[in-house]
Amino acid sequence: MAEVNLVEAVNLALAYELAHDPSVVLLGEDIGINGGVFRATVGLQARFGAERVRDTPLAETAIAGIAIGMAAMGLKPVAEIQFTGFIYPTLDQIINHASRLRHRTRGRLSCPMVLRSPYGAGIHAPEHHSESPEALFAHVPGLRVLIPSSPARAYGLLLAAIRDPDPVMFFEPTRMYRLFREDVADSGEALPLDVCFTLRQGGDITLVSWGAMLHETLAAADALGQQGITAEVIDVATLKPLDMGTILESVAKTGRCVIVHEAARTCGYGAEIAANLAEHGLLSLLAPVQRVTGYDVVVPLAKLEHQFLPSVERILHAARATLEFT
Amino acid sequence: MSTVASFDIRHTRFLDPQGATTQPLPQFTRDPAVLVALYRAMLLTRLFDTKAIALQRTGKLGTFASSLGQEAVGVGVASAMRSEDVLLPSYRDHGAQLLRGVSMVESLLYWSGDERGSDFAVPRHDFPNCVPIATQACHAAGVAYAMKLRREPRVAVCILGDGASSKGDFYEALNIAGVWTLPLVVVINNNQWAISVPRSIQTGAQTLAQKAIAAGIEGLQVDGNDVIAVHQVAQQALDKARGGGGATLIEAICYRLGDHTTADDATRYRDAELVASQWALEPILRLRNHLVFRGAWDKDREEGLNRECTGLVNQAIEAYLATPVPPPQAMFDHLYAVLPAALSQQRGAALHFHASARDSHG
Numbered sequence: 001m002a003e004v005n006l007v008e009a010v011n012l013a014l015a016y017e018l019a020h021d022p023s024v025v026l027l028g029e030d031i032g033i034n035g036g037v038f039r040a041t042v043g044l045q046a047r048f049g050a051e052r053v054r055d056t057p058l059a060e061t062a063i064a065g066i067a068i069g070m071a072a073m074g075l076k077p078v079a080e081i082q083f084t085g086f087i088y089p090t091l092d093q094i095i096n097h098a099s100r101l102r103h104r105t106r107g108r109l110s111c112p113m114v115l116r117s118p119y120g121a122g123i124h125a126p127e128h129h130s131e132s133p134e135a136l137f138a139h140v141p142g143l144r145v146l147i148p149s150s151p152a153r154a155y156g157l158l159l160a161a162i163r164d165p166d167p168v169m170f171f172e173p174t175r176m177y178r179l180f181r182e183d184v185a186d187s188g189e190a191l192p193l194d195v196c197f198t199l200r201q202g203g204d205i206t207l208v209s210w211g212a213m214l215h216e217t218l219a220a221a222d223a224l225g226q227q228g229i230t231a232e233v234i235d236v237a238t239l240k241p242l243d244m245g246t247i248l249e250s251v252a253k254t255g256r257c258v259i260v261h262e263a264a265r266t267c268g269y270g271a272e273i274a275a276n277l278a279e280h281g282l283l284s285l286l287a288p289v290q291r292v293t294g295y296d297v298v299v300p301l302a303k304l305e306h307q308f309l310p311s312v313e314r315i316l317h318a319a320r321a322t323l324e325f326t
Numbered sequence: 327m328s329t330v331a332s333f334d335i336r337h338t339r340f341l342d343p344q345g346a347t348t349q350p351l352p353q354f355t356r357d358p359a360v361l362v363a364l365y366r367a368m369l370l371t372r373l374f375d376t377k378a379i380a381l382q383r384t385g386k387l388g389t390f391a392s393s394l395g396q397e398a399v400g401v402g403v404a405s406a407m408r409s410e411d412v413l414l415p416s417y418r419d420h421g422a423q424l425l426r427g428v429s430m431v432e433s434l435l436y437w438s439g440d441e442r443g444s445d446f447a448v449p450r451h452d453f454p455n456c457v458p459i460a461t462q463a464c465h466a467a468g469v470a471y472a473m474k475l476r477r478e479p480r481v482a483v484c485i486l487g488d489g490a491s492s493k494g495d496f497y498e499a500l501n502i503a504g505v506w507t508l509p510l511v512v513v514i515n516n517n518q519w520a521i522s523v524p525r526s527i528q529t530g531a532q533t534l535a536q537k538a539i540a541a542g543i544e545g546l547q548v549d550g551n552d553v554i555a556v557h558q559v560a561q562q563a564l565d566k567a568r569g570g571g572g573a574t575l576i577e578a579i580c581y582r583l584g585d586h587t588t589a590d591d592a593t594r595y596r597d598a599e600l601v602a603s604q605w606a607l608e609p610i611l612r613l614r615n616h617l618v619f620r621g622a623w624d625k626d627r628e629e630g631l632n633r634e635c636t637g638l639v640n641q642a643i644e645a646y647l648a649t650p651v652p653p654p655q656a657m658f659d660h661l662y663a664v665l666p667a668a669l670s671q672q673r674g675a676a677l678h679f680h681a682s683a684r685d686s687h688g
Contacts, residue, residue, distance in 0.1 A: 051475055056502065057505060061464060061494055061498050062464045062467065062495070062498035062502050065461060065463075065464020065465055065495060065498070066465075066467050066468035066471060066502065067468060069414075069467060069468020070469070070472045072451075072465065072469065073412075073451070073468070073469055073473070074472070075475070077468075093464065097461060097465065102660050104454055105444045105445055105454055106441055106442055106444070106445035106659075107659075107663075108445045108446065110663065142661050164663075165662075165663040166663055241666035241668035241669060
């Protein structure tokens, strides 16, 4: 057992799977000798060779397209798109091909690939380095969309993603890469896909979030706790397909729900969860579901990004409104 | 000033439009039976194509993309491939697909709107038709990389159109094929039309083949109406790739004698006289003339082959028309390896409403 941060946990999972499954191949820009711009792949090329940890030309469409071709041939490519701001050229490949290959060939060909990409705001990055496009991909049938929110979940979910027989979008919260350390056993044990993780039990209100926003959400739960209010905190983790059962069970208990995400509000993934609560949990609700999200604006550059990101204060404000609703 | 690099693009042709030889023929043509097999494959493709259009016109098939006039490209390329190679076609490559073992029933099912048409019994590793232009070029590079990584003597073959050579996917795939020395052959079926946009306003490049040069791979041009030439250059490119020599781009020049698809009306944008003049260059008559010159073909054999191929096409059409539509759960069956729990309710709804619609229609 070693204390690692989130980006080190990603590295551990990649190394484990490279060592144990010869069909795993990493590809992306600067992932080789440089070890990735965030160092997620550091040391892997030296250990596993340049053929299996492959620097690609600077061509995102090709990175996704090549991964599809490799996956169809039975390899397990794990491709890195350096930042989600540069993921958009891959949309054609991911939406038109990766997500559909199994379906359109009746299972004759499939696409067991993972596309990893650091995402999110809050690290004072340049323009186009701070977006949260998870809802775009969660809209696409045939994909899985995963976002870890701790080193242990990054390790276990990435292993599960690589072993999954279908295409997985794996978004890594940059703000959490080095935010904290925790014990992660490098045991090769995967976490289950398609389930939410209840990080904290509580009976008064349900706080639902994913990725880096879990940091503020847990802090808000702490603050509520000091006032004698127990918040249940759910990490969605797999956005697609959504484990609505866990969220509905929690809301059946608390009757109140606040959803927190940093992506823009309109058609953000919180809307999907809120709609599901309205469809399947209306009679459990004691108050309207609240969303605390990024504003419907272009993600601002570094100087204003913390005004854009939901703060503990904004989460508490929504939680109080929910709790006080009668 | 000095020249740091210079290039040239070779053009290959063995048969002129009348079927006369323009240079000594390659070795493989010595046995006329080999040429007859190529002739048969082209004829079958055209008969299939003609019948498919007729089916569409009578409401028995969906939109169909004809390969009329381009038979030598697909047949020339596929006849040079080995069964273990992988074909990544566009949506106009029936000639190549039929020769690879895709059945006419599968092809008709595909064009009728049935996913089972892409579940080829043979060849299991070939990619299905690719509709988003040039996207399969990147898949082909990935397939080729998988082959290279496993040290397999196999080659990925991608066929795409002249319009596709304007797309980024095409350039990105060629670039990677060059820098990674991939076992890849990319064939441009330059039929000179991207729906209504002619080759002349598609690119300012003198040839499409020269687009290979910037990627560091060999680019060459071939008379796409001369199946002997197409087969020969494809064979050389495949041998080179299989031997570790890397990728080749082949520009095969032919002409789209039909509409873009059955949903298109080419008389809106091109002159009928121009199309008529192109019929003098078409590939099937050219090879037939050559076979007749060599005494390897006559009217009886032509009629016999026509009968045989027409019979095969008709048989396929019967089997296709007798295939029931897929059940509604087919929408869900292969979306994921295992249907996620979150989707089981929607699958149930599809079955429920299908059953009640059936009941109400008696």
